[in-house]
Amino acid sequence: MGFDDVLGLFNYWAIIFLMMTGFYVVVSRGNLVKKIVGLNIFQTSVFLLYICIGTVAGGTAPILTGQPEVYSNPLPHVLILTAIVVGIATTALGLALVVRINYAYGSIEEDQIQKADEAAEFEED
């Protein structure tokens, strides 16, 4: 593995670092809003991964200019630009769920919600 390999893969490693940051926030935090923030970070890293895969060295943005040119791969761009908007719509849905959970339990901390659930089950028995 030479220097060129390291340069060629460095992007992916940076993306993996970002991805794992998001993953860590999701699994280690009990606060539901923070979990959604973590998911968003994770999501951004996936977007970057797709765009990186679609990039061609020496290429340009895929808008035809008439001259023969090298273009980046337009397909990941399409997938990701729709995914960003879908992402914000689903984030809104997640946040709406958090708001409702807060109304129902008076808390958005996972541990406290679980305790409340267990207490309710105990009362039923």
Next chain:
Amino acid sequence: MLASVFSLVSAALFVNLDAVDVAFTEAAVGAGISTILMLGTVAITARREAPSTRPRALPLTVVFLTGLALVYGTLDMPRFGDPAAPAQVHVAPKYIEDTAREIGIPNIVTAVLASYRGFDTLGEVTVIFTAGIGVLLLLAATIRDPQGAGVRAMHHHLVLRVVTKVLIGPILLFALYVQFHGDYGPGGGFQAGIIFAAAFIIYALVFGLETARRAVPGRIVRLLLAAGVLLYGGVGVVSFVFGRNYLNYSVLGPDMITGQHIGILLIEFGVGMTVAAVMVSTFYAFAGQHAPIRDEEW
């Protein structure tokens, strides 16, 4: 604030990687809507996180090991920017070579989005539509102040009011430009819808929710929410009626290219409508939740 900066940096990265359409979308989303929704939720629920009692070591180990496995996996990946990578040699060349002849518009991303993969995009729009409906279902029942006192007009912020008044016109105009110029440059229904919604959200934030509701009633927004998806699906049905495949736009005009132009314009308009309506109605639903926010907190 940091969320906006994060979004701006990733948008800049996308430009650097030649993905101008993606950068545009990320900038439009991150500049306003995602940040406002996050802040809104934090304001409604809890401002501070409870001190964590969980062990830190286990998640850290899991994350570290997963990361290592992924890094090991990248060793076999094609190097960054390699023109011979598998992703570059399969469908992409067809899109790049045929767009000028078959669709006749310069922006390949729009051609793929609206025509080659129009069916896929219809699915995405339906997901956005469904998410919007979900937010409305979850939050409509608990709207606490129907008069919208939660987001009060900022009466004594004179500079903000004047600047907003001046800005809203150009923002709306820019949204229209992005909407209808998406065939030629970066842009299209997704970006335009978000920019449209951002203009209304600024308006609501500065002049109060009630004023914004009077300008754009929730009823009309909900109507547009469905109308956009219907328009998109309807274009597909029209090509059915003329005996072609679903979402084959060639029948919409006298020749193939004109048909494609009309089809792309129509479905992009549908996308823009639905996206803008989902964002605005989501904002209304969140903004209606809270007890009044005091001016000092801004």
